[in-house]
Amino acid sequence: MTEKFPTHNKELIGWVKKMAGLCGPDNIVWIDGSAEQKMLLEQEAEASGEIIRLNEKKLPRCFLHRTAIDDVARTEHLTFICTRRKRFAGPTNNWMPPRRAYEKAAGIFRGSMAGRTMYVIPFSMGPVGSPFSKIGVELTDSRYVVLNMLIMTRAGEAVLRQLEKGDDFTRCLHSKAGLNISKRLILHFPEDNTIWSVGSGYGGNVLLGKKCLSLRIASYIAKNEGWLAEHMLIMGIEDPHGHVEYIATAFPSACGKANLAMLLPPEGLKRKGYRIWTVGDDIAWMRIDSDGSLWAVNPESGFFGVAPGTNSHTNPNMVETIKHDTIFTNVLLKPDKTVWWEGSDGEVPPEGIDWRGRSWKPGLLDADGKPVLGAHPNSRFTAPIANCPTVSFRMEQHHGVPISAVIFGGRRQHLAPLVYESFSWEHGVFVGATMASERTAAQSGKVGEVRRDPMAMLPFCGYNMADYFRHWLSLGRRMTKPPKIFHVNWFKMDNQGKLLWPGFRENLRVLEWALERCDSKVGALKSAIGFIPRPEDLDLNGLKLSEGALEKLLEVRSKDWVEELKGIKIFFQSFKKDLPAEMWREYYALAERLRSRG
Ligand code: GTP
Ligand code: SPV
Ligand code: MN
Numbered sequence: 001m002t003e004k005f006p007t008h009n010k011e012l013i014g015w016v017k018k019m020a021g022l023c024g025p026d027n028i029v030w031i032d033g034s035a036e037q038k039m040l041l042e043q044e045a046e047a048s049g050e051i052i053r054l055n056e057k058k059l060p061r062c063f064l065h066r067t068a069i070d071d072v073a074r075t076e077h078l079t080f081i082c083t084r085r086k087r088f089a090g091p092t093n094n095w096m097p098p099r100r101a102y103e104k105a106a107g108i109f110r111g112s113m114a115g116r117t118m119y120v121i122p123f124s125m126g127p128v129g130s131p132f133s134k135i136g137v138e139l140t141d142s143r144y145v146v147l148n149m150l151i152m153t154r155a156g157e158a159v160l161r162q163l164e165k166g167d168d169f170t171r172c173l174h175s176k177a178g179l180n181i182s183k184r185l186i187l188h189f190p191e192d193n194t195i196w197s198v199g200s201g202y203g204g205n206v207l208l209g210k211k212c213l214s215l216r217i218a219s220y221i222a223k224n225e226g227w228l229a230e231h232m233l234i235m236g237i238e239d240p241h242g243h244v245e246y247i248a249t250a251f252p253s254a255c256g257k258a259n260l261a262m263l264l265p266p267e268g269l270k271r272k273g274y275r276i277w278t279v280g281d282d283i284a285w286m287r288i289d290s291d292g293s294l295w296a297v298n299p300e301s302g303f304f305g306v307a308p309g310t311n312s313h314t315n316p317n318m319v320e321t322i323k324h325d326t327i328f329t330n331v332l333l334k335p336d337k338t339v340w341w342e343g344s345d346g347e348v349p350p351e352g353i354d355w356r357g358r359s360w361k362p363g364l365l366d367a368d369g370k371p372v373l374g375a376h377p378n379s380r381f382t383a384p385i386a387n388c389p390t391v392s393f394r395m396e397q398h399h400g401v402p403i404s405a406v407i408f409g410g411r412r413q414h415l416a417p418l419v420y421e422s423f424s425w426e427h428g429v430f431v432g433a434t435m436a437s438e439r440t441a442a443q444s445g446k447v448g449e450v451r452r453d454p455m456a457m458l459p460f461c462g463y464n465m466a467d468y469f470r471h472w473l474s475l476g477r478r479m480t481k482p483p484k485i486f487h488v489n490w491f492k493m494d495n496q497g498k499l500l501w502p503g504f505r506e507n508l509r510v511l512e513w514a515l516e517r518c519d520s521k522v523g524a525l526k527s528a529i530g531f532i533p534r535p536e537d538l539d540l541n542g543l544k545l546s547e548g549a550l551e552k553l554l555e556v557r558s559k560d561w562v563e564e565l566k567g568i569k570i571f572f573q574s575f576k577k578d579l580p581a582e583m584w585r586e587y588y589a590l591a592e593r594l595r596s597r598g
Contacts, residue, residue: 005030006030006032006157006160007160007163007164008164009160009163009164009166011169012137012163012169015137015171016028016120016137016139019118019139019173020113020118020139022106022109022110023109023110023111023112023113023118023139023141023173023175024110024111024112024113024114025113025114025116025117025118025141026113026114026115026116026117027117027118028117028118028119028120029117029118029119029120030119030120030122030160031119031120031121031122031146031149031150031155031156032156032157033150033154033155033156033157033158033159034156034157038147038150041143041146041147042063042147044143045063045143045144045147046063048143050065050142050143050144051063051064051065051143051144051147051327052064052065052333052337053337054328054337054338054339055336055337055338058336058337058338059323059324059326059337059338059339060323060324060325061324061325062322062324062325062326062327062328063147063326063327063328064327064328064329064331064333064339065144065327065328065329065330066329066330066355066356066357067201067202067329067330068179068201069356070181071179071181071184071200071201071202071205072202072330072376072378072444073202073204073378073441073442073443073444074186074202074203074204074205074211074253074442074443074444074459075181075184075186075200075205075443075444076094076443076444076445076459077094077444077445078181078184078185078186078199079094079186079187079188079205079459080093080094080095080096080101080185080186080187080188081093081094081095081188081190081216081462081463082095082096082097082098082101082102082187082188082189083095083098083189083190083191083463084097084098084191087464087578088463088464089463089464090461090463090464090465090466090467090575090578091464091465091574091575092454092458092461092465092574093461093462093463093464096187098189098191098192101185101187101189101196102189102196104185105185105187105196105198108175108177108183108185108198108199109173109175109177109196109198112141112175112176112177112178112198113141113175116141117141118139118140118141119139119140119141119142119143119145119146120137120138120139121137121138121139121140121145121146121149121153121155122135122136122137122155122156122157122159122160122163122169123135123136123137123138123149123153123154123155123159123209124136124153124154124155124158124159124162125153125209125213125214125218125299125300126154126285126297126299126398127154127396127397127398128154128158128159128162129158129162130297130398131398132285132287132297132398132400133299134170134213134214134218134221134299135159135162135163135167135168135169135170136153136169136170136171136172136208136209136213137163137169137170137171137172138172138173138174138208138209139172139173139174140174140175140206141174141175141176142174142176142201142206144201144327145174145201145206145207147327148203148207148302148304148327148382149207149209151301151302151325151327151382151383151384152207152209152210152300152301152302152304152382153209153300153301153302154301168193169193170193170194170195170208170213170217171192171193171194171195172194172195172197172208172209172212172213173194173195173196173197173198174196174197174198174206174208175197175198175199176199176200176201176206177198177199178199179199179200179201180199181199183198183199184198184199184200184205185197185198185199186200186205186212188212188216188217188462190216190217190220190221190462190463193217195208195212195213195216195217197212202329203304203329203380204304207304209299209300210282210283210300210304211459211460214229214283214285214299214300215229215230215231215283215457215460215461215462216460216461216462217462218285218299218462219457219460219461219462219463219468220462220463222285222471223463223467223468223471226287226288226475226478227285227286227287227288228284228285228286228287228471228472228475229283229284229285230248230250230283230284230285230286230455230456230457231250231252231253231257231282231283231455231456231457231460232248232249232250232257232280232282232283232284232286232296232406232456233248233249233251233257233258233260233261233279233280233281233282233284234246234247234248234261234279234280234284234296234297234298234400234401234403235247235249235260235261235262235276235277235278235279235392236276236277236278236279236392236394236401237274237275237276237277237508237511237512237515238273238274238275238276238277239273239274239515240272240273240274241273242273244277245404245405245515245518246279246296246401246402246403246404247403247404247405247406247407247483247511247514247515248284248286248294248296248403248405248406248407248483249261249406249407249408249409250406250407250408250409250432250435250455250456250457251408251409251410251437251456252410252411252435252437252440252442252453252456252458253440253442253443253456253459254306254378254440254441254442255409255410255411255437255440255456255491256409256490256503256507257281257282258281258282258303258305258306258315258318259314259315259318259504260507261278261279261280261281262276262278262281262315262317262318262321262388262389262390263276263315263317263504263505263507263508264276264316264317264505265505265508266505266506266508266509266542266543267542268539268541268542268543269508269509269512269539272539274508274512275390276390276508277390277391277392277393277394278317278385278388278390278391278392279296279297279298279392279394279395279400279401280296280298280300280385281303281305282300282303282304283298283299283300284296284297284298285297285298285299285400286400286403288475288478288479289399289402291402291481292479292480292481293402293403293479293480293481293482293483294402294403294406294475294479294482294483295399295400295401295402295403296400296401296403297398297399297400297401298385298395298400300385301384301385301386302382302383302384302385303318303321303381303382303383303385303388304380304381304382305318305322305380305381305383306378306379306380306442307328307330307331307341307344307375307379307380307381308341308342308343308344308375308377308379309342309343310322310341310343310344311343311344311345312345313504314343314504315504317388317389317390318388319345320387320388320389321383321387321388321389322381322383322387323387324387325383325384325387326381326382326383326387327381327382327383328379328380328381329379329380329381329382330355330375330376330378330379330380331355331374331375331376331379331381332349332352332353332354332355332360332374332375333352333353334349334352335349335351335352340352340374340375341374341375341379342373342374342375342377348362349362349374350362352374354372354373354374354375355373355374355375355376355379360372360374376441377441377447378440378441378442403483404483404484404515404518405483405484405485405486405514405515405518406428406432406483406484406485406486407485407486407487407488407511407514408431408432408435408455408456408485408486408487408488409435409487409488409489409490410435410436410437410438410453410456410489410491411437411438411440411489411491412436412437412438412450412489412491412492413438413491413492413493413497414492414493414560415489415560415561415564416487416488416489416492417489417492417529417532417553417554417555417556418488418489418490418492418500418501418510418533418553418554419486419487419488419489419510419513419514419532419533420486420487420527420529420530420531420532420556421484421485421486421514421517421524421530421531421532422484422485422486422487422530422531423530423531425473425476425479425482425485426473426476426582426586427485427530427586427589428476428484428485429469429472429473429476429485429582429583429586430582430583430586430587430590431485431487431530432454432455432472432485433454433455433465433469433472433583434452434454434568434571435452435453435454435455435456435487436450436451436452436453436567437450437451437453437456438450438491439451443459452567452571454468454469455468455472464575464578465575466575466578466579466580467578469579469580469583470580473580473582483518484514484517484518486514486517487530488507488510490503490507491503492552492553494546494549494552500545500546500549500552500553501545501549501553502543502545506543509538509539509540509543510538512539513533513537513538513539516537517531522534522537523537524537527556528556528558528561528590528593528594528597529556529561529590529593532554532556533554535550535551535554538550558594558597561590561594562591562594565587565590565591565594568587569587572584572587
């Protein structure tokens with residue numbers, strides 16, 4: 001085994017040696033971030049069959065990877081917060097005491113890298129050297145992970161140099177081991193600044209800079225340091241006068257963050273002069289600056305985006321982004337070595353190799369008579385943000401961008417109106433805390449079931465969510481210029497199950513209203529749940545909604561909300577006496593408003 005270490009950081013050297021001792025790799029390779037090393041890794045991964053090189057002409061420097069068929073989404077039931085006290089993790093997280101967790105996982109890690117190379121990836125979440133960035137080092141036996149981390153994070157030598165200055169780092173250990181779901185664990189040790197992930201080779205389970213560090217561990221650090229780590233997109237909206245305002249938006253997994261973050265304005269609004277600037281599609285780190293307002297940075301440098309449904313109509317900027325230097329995971333391979341997925345551009349290919357690696361034809365049915373999909377519903381692509389035509393020039397700025405509005409949202413077929421505005425920060429925290437959404441394919445489990453997903457952070461909050469709500473409340477008190485808080489729902493349906501709102505680029509019409517509210521340019525109607533747009537204040541020019549759709553979209557049905565209160569109550573009760581009193585106060589205030597309106 002190589003005993004040369006390209007660093008003087010004793011902590012780092014000691015930890016790498018110890019973990020190598022546990023996992024037993026044949027050798028250790030340090031990732032330096034160079035183009036040469038990346039090319040070598042691609043060649044090796046191609047030779048080993050881990051990745052397939054795609055059509056060099058049509059998709060330059062792009063690859064396809066297929067995961068194991070039971071390793072296609074985050075496995076939340078195998079994800080744990082491991083703290084000394086159970087209360088710390090709270091009722092929404094799986095918990096294991098640290099000692100037991102380390103022991104259990106060590107049993108799987110032991111010798112798991114025999115015959116493999118252990119890669120050491122030093123990475124920075126946020127620009128290298130920024131006071132707001134955090135450093136991690138991931139050890140992994142997967143070249144796919146290395147190649148993804150090179151896109152998703154700033155990785156390599158510059159980070160090692162930063163570590164020479166004595167910065168702390170999150171210790172991230174990953175091994176595919178046997179890719180066995182019964183020996184899979186995603187463990188977080190916030191008290192040790194450590195992450196151990198074993199037995200998976202899929203995205204969020206293994207790209208440890210993403211959900212594990214930038215949300216679960218970072219949310220814990222953020223609580224202690226007085227900032228927020230959120231599952232939010234960040235985008236700039238340039239108005240017809242060239243003035244850019246930024247918003248941060250939390251939707252649960254696969255509910256439209258990436259699509260919104262880079263939307264192309266609809267014709268009418270484009271003509272008015274609107275433009276969009278993309279800062280991030282998944283994670284926002286936000287803190288209060290000396291000006292008393294909230295500022296946000298995106299710690300990532302790439303997108304790990306949902307493939308199905310992505311096409312030139314729904315998301316032309318993403319289509320442009322993934323034309324080169326992209327890794328596709330679990331999509332269909334066409335005979336000409338390009339890729340396809342359900343809802344992509346172009347004709348349905350007459351044949352191909354599906355995400356499982358089997359031969360596929362349109363209309364193919366499985367043993368139960370159900371259509372066989374070419375791409376997995378949670379198939380994804382990994383692409384550099386720099387590829388995106390709308391990338392914001394403020395991406396690399398340490399300070400980030402000032403946030404005018406925070407927007408929560410989710411998939412609700414019936415309940416939530418297209419948009420509403422909270423009465424205050426406190427009420428806005430209640431709106432975020434009581435969010436619920438229909439499950440998507442981004443996590444294993446039953447798709448379509450409504451579940452509570454506060455601030456879209458249910459799977460990602462690294463500590464007790466009661467304390468998390470308290471933290472949100474306390475930030476509101478510290479800000480002199482807090483953003484306004486809104487809630488949106490692009491997924492409301494009519495009685496026939498048809499979407500009432502066209503979504504995608506048309507969503508800008510709703511954002512325009514929200515920003516006009518922030519600038520006190522328009523009035524609103526007061527409903528029991530919050531402020532609702534007066535229909536005439538929404539610019540619907542050039543949009544054809546079906547008869548009565550707008551009324552339905554903006555409707556607030558007291559009866560349905562009274563029903564919703566029951567679910568909220570059960571959810572709040574699960575926190576017992578830890579829930580901040582403000583949340584109950586908002587709950588009873590809402591109940592009272594609904595009662596008085598009958
Ligand atoms: P994660 O990466 O899992 O956190 O997801 P995300 O929130 O970035 O989701 P994304 O933007 O990739 O959207 C996921 C799915 O929602 C895609 O299949 C989209 O087609 C669909 N979608 C996005 N925006 C809209 C919309 O405005 N309306 C409708 N009907 N569907 C949408
Ligand atoms: C999500 O599920 O919210 C994602 C994809 O952004 S993953 O990185 O796999 O968690
Ligand atoms: Mn996400």
